Amino acid sequence: MDIETIAEKVLNGDRRALSRAITLVESSRADHREASAGLIQRLAQSGRQALRIGLSGTPGVGKSTFIESFGMMLTQAELRVAVLAVDPSSARSGGSILGDKTRMDQLARAPGAFIRPSPSQTHLGGIARRSREAVAVCEAAGFDVVLIETVGVGQSETVVAEISDLFILLLAPAGGDELQGVKRGIMEMADMILINKADGELKPAASRTCADYAGALRLLRKRPQDPEGFPKALMVSAIEQAGLETAWTEMKSLEGWRREAGHLQARRAAQARYWFREDVKRGLLAQLETPAARTHMTELGEAVARGEITPALAAEEMLSALRQG
Amino acid sequence: MDIETIAEKVLNGDRRALSRAITLVESSRADHREASAGLIQRLAQSGRQALRIGLSGTPGVGKSTFIESFGMMLTQAELRVAVLAVDPSSARSGGSILGDKTRMDQLARAPGAFIRPSPSQTHLGGIARRSREAVAVCEAAGFDVVLIETVGVGQSETVVAEISDLFILLLAPAGGDELQGVKRGIMEMADMILINKADGELKPAASRTCADYAGALRLLRKRPQDPEGFPKALMVSAIEQAGLETAWTEMKSLEGWRREAGHLQARRAAQARYWFREDVKRGLLAQLETPAARTHMTELGEAVARGEITPALAAEEMLSALRQG
Numbered sequence: 001m002d003i004e005t006i007a008e009k010v011l012n013g014d015r016r017a018l019s020r021a022i023t024l025v026e027s028s029r030a031d032h033r034e035a036s037a038g039l040i041q042r043l044a045q046s047g048r049q050a051l052r053i054g055l056s057g058t059p060g061v062g063k064s065t066f067i068e069s070f071g072m073m074l075t076q077a078e079l080r081v082a083v084l085a086v087d088p089s090s091a092r093s094g095g096s097i098l099g100d101k102t103r104m105d106q107l108a109r110a111p112g113a114f115i116r117p118s119p120s121q122t123h124l125g126g127i128a129r130r131s132r133e134a135v136a137v138c139e140a141a142g143f144d145v146v147l148i149e150t151v152g153v154g155q156s157e158t159v160v161a162e163i164s165d166l167f168i169l170l171l172a173p174a175g176g177d178e179l180q181g182v183k184r185g186i187m188e189m190a191d192m193i194l195i196n197k198a199d200g201e202l203k204p205a206a207s208r209t210c211a212d213y214a215g216a217l218r219l220l221r222k223r224p225q226d227p228e229g230f231p232k233a234l235m236v237s238a239i240e241q242a243g244l245e246t247a248w249t250e251m252k253s254l255e256g257w258r259r260e261a262g263h264l265q266a267r268r269a270a271q272a273r274y275w276f277r278e279d280v281k282r283g284l285l286a287q288l289e290t291p292a293a294r295t296h297m298t299e300l301g302e303a304v305a306r307g308e309i310t311p312a313l314a315a316e317e318m319l320s321a322l323r324q325g
Numbered sequence: 326m327d328i329e330t331i332a333e334k335v336l337n338g339d340r341r342a343l344s345r346a347i348t349l350v351e352s353s354r355a356d357h358r359e360a361s362a363g364l365i366q367r368l369a370q371s372g373r374q375a376l377r378i379g380l381s382g383t384p385g386v387g388k389s390t391f392i393e394s395f396g397m398m399l400t401q402a403e404l405r406v407a408v409l410a411v412d413p414s415s416a417r418s419g420g421s422i423l424g425d426k427t428r429m430d431q432l433a434r435a436p437g438a439f440i441r442p443s444p445s446q447t448h449l450g451g452i453a454r455r456s457r458e459a460v461a462v463c464e465a466a467g468f469d470v471v472l473i474e475t476v477g478v479g480q481s482e483t484v485v486a487e488i489s490d491l492f493i494l495l496l497a498p499a500g501g502d503e504l505q506g507v508k509r510g511i512m513e514m515a516d517m518i519l520i521n522k523a524d525g526e527l528k529p530a531a532s533r534t535c536a537d538y539a540g541a542l543r544l545l546r547k548r549p550q551d552p553e554g555f556p557k558a559l560m561v562s563a564i565e566q567a568g569l570e571t572a573w574t575e576m577k578s579l580e581g582w583r584r585e586a587g588h589l590q591a592r593r594a595a596q597a598r599y600w601f602r603e604d605v606k607r608g609l610l611a612q613l614e615t616p617a618a619r620t621h622m623t624e625l626g627e628a629v630a631r632g633e634i635t636p637a638l639a640a641e642e643m644l645s646a647l648r649q650g
Contacts, residue, residue, distance in 0.1 A: 037637050044635055129637070136635075183508065269630035276629045277622070279640030284609045284647070297602070304601045305594035310369060310461075312362050312454065315604030322609070 003035055007042045010141050015114070018141050022116055025133035040133050043140035050082070050139045050146045051255055054164030056157045056186070057149075061172040062196045064103040066238040067147060071104070073244050075112040079145055082114045082138040083107070086131045086150040086160050114143065128159040129282075132275060135163055161189045162271050165264055166251055169193045171213070173205035188220060191231050191254060194247055198235035210235045225263040230254055287322055296321055328360055332367045335466050340439070343466050347441055350458035365458050368465035375407070375464045375471045376580055379489030381482045381511070382474075386497040387521045389428040391563040392472060396429070398569050399470055400437040407439045407463040408432070411456045411475040411485050439468065453484045454607075457600060460488055486514045487596050490589060491576055494518045496538070498530035513545060516556050516579060519572055523560035535560045550588040555579055612647055621646055 001020070009017030021043075025036045057063040067083055074081045083104070107113045116134065131148060138146045148164060150156040161167040169190040187193075193213045198206035213233040220231075232250060236243035258264040287293060300314045309317075326334075326345070334342030346368075350361045382388040396406045408429070432438045441459065456473060463471045473489060475481040486492040494515040512518075518538045523531035538558040545556075557575060561568035583589040612618060625639045634642075 037635070037641070041635050041638055044632070133637070269632075272629045272632070272636050273626045275636040276626055276639045276643075279636055280613065280622070280643045281610060283640055283644040284612060285606060287609065288605065297605070301598045301601055304597045307369070307594075307597070310362070310365050311597050311600035311604055312458070313366055314601045315608055316362070318601075318605045319608040 003039050003042065007039060007140075010043060010137060011046055013142050018114065018137065019116075021137045022134045025137060026130045036133065040136055043136060046140045048139050048142060050135075050143045051251075052135060052139075052146045052148065052163065052165045053251065054157075054160035054167040055147055055149045055170060056160060056167070057151070057170030057196075059151060061170050062238050063149060063151075063170055066170055066194075066196055066236070067149060068104045068107045069238040069241050070244050070248070071107040071113055071147065072110060073241070073248065074145055075107070075110045078112070080112045080114075080143045081107075081110075082116070082141075082143040082146045084116050084131060084134050084138070084146065084148050086127055086148060086156055114138070114141075127156075128162075129275075129279065131159065132163045157186050157189060162274055165258075165267065166191045166254060168251075171195050171209065172197050173202045173209045174212075187216060190217075191226075192247070192250065193217065193231065193233040194243075195233065195235045196238055198243065199237035199240045206235050225258060225261075225267065227254070227257045293322065328364050328367065332364060332465075335368060335462060336371055338467050343439065343462065344441075346462045347459045350462060351455045361458065365461055368461060371465045373464050373467060375460075375468045376576075377460060377464075377471045377473065377488065377490045378576065379482075379485035379492040380472055380474045380495060381485060381492070382476070382495030382521075384476060386495050387563050388474060388476075388495055391495055391519075391521055391561070392474060393429045393432045394563040394566050395569050395573070396432040396438055396472065397435060398566070398573065400432070400435045403437070404469040405437045405439075405467060406432075406470045406472065407441070407466075407468040408472045408474065409441050409456060409459050409463070411452055411473060411481055439463070439466075452481075453487075454600075454604065456484065457488045482511050482514060487599055490583075490592065491516045491579060493576075496520050496534065497522050498527045498534045499537075512541060515542075516551075517572070517575065518542065518556065518558040519568075520558065520560045521563055523568065524562035524565045531560050550583060550586075550592065552579070552582045618647065 001017075006017050006021050006024070010021050021039060024032055024039060027033070027036070055063065055067070057066075071081045071083060104115055108115050135146050135148060148160050150160045157167075167189050169186065169192070171193060173195060195206045195210045195213070198210075210233050217231050217233055234243060234247055234250065236247055238244070255264065258267070288297060296318060300309070300318055303309050304311050304314045326342075331342050331346055331349070335346050346364060349357055349364060352358070352361070380388065380392070382391075392408055396408060399406045429440055433440050460471050460473065473485050475485045482492075492514050494511065494517070496518060498520060520531045520535045520538070523535075535558050542556050542558055559568060559572055559575065561572055563569070580589065583592070613622060621643060625634070625643055628634050629636050629639045
């Protein structure tokens with residue numbers, strides 16, 4: 001199938017073409033990369049936009065159950081929902097997130113929903129580009145909401161925040177002094193914090209945790225892209241389907257405010273610029289990935305380690321070799 | 326003065342030549358860069374090695390007082406001590422650490438000590454290379470101990486840890502549930518944690534904090550480069566000069582163990598390899614810093630932000646322009 005045919009079918013909402021297009025943007029083969037660049041440029045002309053919601057939560061916070069319940073609520077409101085995963089750890093675990101569809105059994109069978117397991121390999125940089133392009137494909141296919149989930153390992157929250165309109169942090173209730181190890185940088189990226197598992201005997205703990213985070217969020221400086229009262233911390237129970245409507249209303253209200261104030265488009269523009277710069281940098285560093293460059297780097301690295309040449313002089317030698325091709 | 330003359334004087338312990346050599350390696354002028362590379366290569370032949378101690382502590386933990394007391398103790402034991410600062414924030418504050426010599430009044434006047442204020446500018450990458458080369462100059466000048474201090478802003482701990490034999494974290498006593506915001510990654514880098522201000526009414530708090538960190542360190546996996554019982558958390562009082570001898574004995578014991586087991590040389594070799602790779606990467610990315618490249622990046626970035634071209638295609642265009650020079 002040529003690019004134009006795939007593009008048309010994606011734009012018409014064809015599921016098989018959608019899967020195929022995502023497989024194409026996820027491929028690292030050189031010819032696929034080129035075809036993919038053309039496809040993305042073609043699909044971008046549709047001008048369709050989804051609400052892109054980034055969702056970060058460590059294992060154990062009930063992320064799959066949340067996505068299932070939240071996604072079902074959206075599909076029942078006649079919204080079309082795509083779920084993508086950014087999981088840098090799947091490289092090691094051999095695809096920990098491949099079970100997505102079984103984890104989200106109900107949502108996987110809902111007609112308005114589309115769940116895409118995370119690609120099962122490679123470094124974060126590659127995953128970033130692929131996820132970003134997969135989001136673009138889903139938008140062109142006419143989804144209203146694209147949920148991008150990450151397990152929050154290493155820098156993956158930054159990747160997800162840089163491809164989302166809203167970035168949501170999902171947490172579990174914590175005991176009295178228990179730390180959840182949420183870094184300040186992640187807190188500052190969050191547009192909303194949801195404390196899940198606010199049900200049964202965890203409810204009091206969820207309430208305390210929610211108040212703690214609401215307090216912590218108030219201490220952070222108010223950001224120009226936030227209306228009064230945001231970012232918010234709210235309680236939800238994915239299992240009892242409680243608080244999800246409120247959370248969605250708040251997300252829509254934040255989106256509406258930002259759209260009107262021009263912040264939503266400004267954020268997308270800033271993100272596009274960011275990824276452009278990242279792609280250029282990655283392209284420059286890719287010169288080190290050829291077999292010849294790798295061999296040369298290893299040899300020089302060993303001479304440096306033996307103390308035969310200083311790091312600075314060895315680097316000069318390597319750069320000069322790269323310049324000469 | 327030519328490079329050979331400076332080198333000889335540095336090797337003979339001439340103070341003015343030492344200052345001059347460090348000024349040279351800190352300069353970003355192209356001709357100075359070249360001279361500096363030659364100087365470092367020449368000085369490396371001396372084979373002299375100091376114990377390089379990296380010291381990280383946020384403002385308020387009493388870092389200057391600690392360095393003053395610890396440095397005085399070392400000079401009184403007939404050891405020659407150099408103090409260097411890695412302070413990425415001085416770019417903004419206009420040289421916050423320039424007052425080093427006045428902050429460390431006694432040590433600055435001690436004959437066996439040398440204090441070098443941090444260079445007052447530029448990005449962390451540049452500071453990293455300069456600090457690393459300044460350490461090499463001090464080693465060649467015959468110092469026994471080189472203390473490299475950082476305020477622990479952003480990535481500066483990583484820079485310091487990557488040029489040190491031992492990496493020490495200096496903390497202040499904390500209240501009951503007060504967090505010191507020590508990231509797990511920093512904890513994992515630390516070879517020793519010192520709780521300062523274990524004096525007066527802060528002593529009980531220091532004791533509790535020390536026990537907390539000792540517990541946290543035990544939870545981290547034992548590293549192959551550590552003998553039994555390390556990394557350790559200890560209490561010190563820089564102001565009362567208490568605990569400093571014990572801390573020094575423990576540092577020497579760790580150094581001795583690592584030297585015997587070959588870990589010290591292995592760490593230096595790994596660090597040299599790391600800096601070689603970093604220098605190569607920085608050299609590749611430096612292509613983006615020419616005025617022409619900056620202009621092109623800005624123009625393409627704006628087209629990307631306006632949605633006229635995708636980030637990926639714009640990056641391809643930029644890379645191809647760079648290839649054509």
